[in-house]
Every structure is written in C-alpha cells, then in structure tokens.
Amino acid sequence: MISNCEATGPLPTPSHPTAPCTATAAATHGNGRRTFLRTALAGSAALGAALTLGGAGQAVAAPSRPAGPGALDSAPAATTPNQALKRLVAGNNRWRAGTQQHPNESAARRVAAVSGQQPFALVLSCIDSRVPPELVFDQGLGDLMVIRSAGCVLDSAVIGSLKYGVLELGIPLLVTLGHQHCGAVKAAIQAEETGAQLPEHLDYLVDRIIPSIDHTTTGEAQVDATTNAFTRSVRDTLSAEVDIAPRVADGRIKVVSARYQLTTQRVHGLA
Numbered sequence: 001m002i003s004n005c006e007a008t009g010p011l012p013t014p015s016h017p018t019a020p021c022t023a024t025a026a027a028t029h030g031n032g033r034r035t036f037l038r039t040a041l042a043g044s045a046a047l048g049a050a051l052t053l054g055g056a057g058q059a060v061a062a063p064s065r066p067a068g069p070g071a072l073d074s075a076p077a078a079t080t081p082n083q084a085l086k087r088l089v090a091g092n093n094r095w096r097a098g099t100q101q102h103p104n105e106s107a108a109r110r111v112a113a114v115s116g117q118q119p120f121a122l123v124l125s126c127i128d129s130r131v132p133p134e135l136v137f138d139q140g141l142g143d144l145m146v147i148r149s150a151g152c153v154l155d156s157a158v159i160g161s162l163k164y165g166v167l168e169l170g171i172p173l174l175v176t177l178g179h180q181h182c183g184a185v186k187a188a189i190q191a192e193e194t195g196a197q198l199p200e201h202l203d204y205l206v207d208r209i210i211p212s213i214d215h216t217t218t219g220e221a222q223v224d225a226t227t228n229a230f231t232r233s234v235r236d237t238l239s240a241e242v243d244i245a246p247r248v249a250d251g252r253i254k255v256v257s258a259r260y261q262l263t264t265q266r267v268h269g270l271a
C-alpha cells in the first residue's frame with residue numbers, strides 16, 4: 001500500500017506519541033508552544049536537550065559562521081532568505097552534476113560546531129530514504145536543520161520543532177520538500193479510490209493528504225500534482241502561523257514549497 005515511507009516507521013500519532021514527543025505534545029497542548037520552546041532552551045526536556053546541543057543562545061549570538069579548512073567552511077553565513085535559496089540551488093546543482101564539495105565536514109568544523117549552531121535553512125522533507133536533504137543540497141555539518149515526516153505531514157511535534165528553528169535560531173528560509181514517487185501520496189490516492197480501511201498509523205497520514213489530491217489527472221502525473229498541492233498547502237499553513245506570518249510579511253523569513261525529482265535529482269520550485 002505504501003511502498004516508500006512505511007518501511008521507515010510511522011509518525012507518532014496524538015494517541016500514541018513516542019517518548020521524546022510526549023514532552024512536546026504536553027507542552028504544546030498544555031501551556032502553549034512558547035512553553036515548549038522555553039523548556040527546550042533551558043535544556044531540561046529530552047528533546048530540548050537534543051535540540052540545544054551547543055546552546056541556542058550561543059548560536060543566536062554568534063556573529064558569523066565559524067571558519068575552517070573545509071570546502072565552504074569560510075563561506076559567509078546566509079542571513080537573508082534569498083541568500084539561503086541561492087546556496088540550496090547551488091548545492092543541488094553540484095549534486096545533479098556529480099561535483100559535490102561535501103562542505104563543512106572537516107575536523108575544524110566539527111570542533112566549531114560544539115559551541116553552537118547557525119543553520120541557514122530549515123527543510124521539512126518526506127522520510128523517504130532516497131531524498132536526504134543534506135545530500136541533495138550538498139550541505140554539511142550545521143548547515144541545515146532537517147525535520148522529516150512521511151509526506152511532509154504536519155503534527156504538533158513537527159510544528160514545534162520547526163518553530164524552534166525559525167523563531168529561536170532565526171533561520172531565514174523554510175522549505176517544504178516533497179518528491180517524485182512519494183509512497184505517502186500514493187497511499188492517499190489509493191485509499192480515496194478504493195475506500196479501503198487502513199491501519200491507524202496510515203490513517204493519520206493519508207487523511208491529511210487526501211484533501212490535496214488532484215482529480216484532473218491520473219497515474220504518476222496525479223502523484224506529482226498531488227505532491228505539489230500538498231506541499232504548497234503545508235507551506236501556506238506554516239506561513240499563516242500566528243508567530244511566523246509577521247516574519248514572512250516583513251521579509252525576515254521565506255517559506256517555499258519544492259519537489260525533488262528522483263529521475264533528474266533536481267529540486268523544482270526553488271528558482
């Protein structure tokens with residue numbers, strides 16, 4: 001039924017959260033998302049401790065990206081959405097051409113990363129093993145904050161994680177990255193067509209994708225069109241979040257949707 005995304009395992013559902021997400025869900029549904037973010041910054045929650053490796057305060061205060069001997073270790077930090085977009089496009093072009101630089105993997109970079117992080121883009125991508133954002137954008141340690149869920153489906157843990165990157169680390173670019181031959185999208189289309197009863201963990205995913213199904217076409221074209229429509233809807237949902245919308249309006253943040261084409265290795269929608 002779901003060929004690509006199922007093998008990696010289901011997302012936690014509200015009724016069956018995994019241990020790290022319990023803290024997130026409790027914070028989100030209890031005292032609000034700001035409580036979660038403050039908890040994460042304090043490093044007292046398991047998820048918060050993981051996210052604040054090196055200290056978020058240090059990362060925000062850092063004036064520039066740490067330099068090192070790696071390929072792009074001395075590249076200027078991308079501080080605007082358009083600068084970040086250009087870096088992603090350039091990285092994807094290297095990936096497609098087989099001219100990757102594998103930047104920011106040096107020993108010096110690893111040492112520098114201990115004291116803080118300043119990722120220049122946040123990528124929300126599908127969990128599909130064929131679309132690892134660090135590879136398809138040819139980026140290295142500390143360059144990207146990556147959040148993955150089957151089909152890019154949102155839940156409170158995904159949104160909370162995403163807001164941590166955007167609001168607390170000041171990441172200027174957010175990309176919702178779908179892809180060709182997405183198993184989650186195919187499962188949603190098949191579920192709507194057949195009306196078959198799906199296991200609970202798939203129900204949560206496909207129920208959120210089904211409203212975006214494109215009924216003007218069929219086959220792989222329908223999968224692509226639905227993927228585009230759904231990642232755009234995720235983009236719009238995130239752009240409209242009450243604490244993100246003002247930053248989108250004044251240009252501090254750009255939220256874009258994109259699709260990775262397995263056959264060409266190109267990310268469409270960035271430029």
Ligand SMILES: [Zn+2]
Nearest residue numbers: 126128182183
């Ligand atoms: Zn997928």
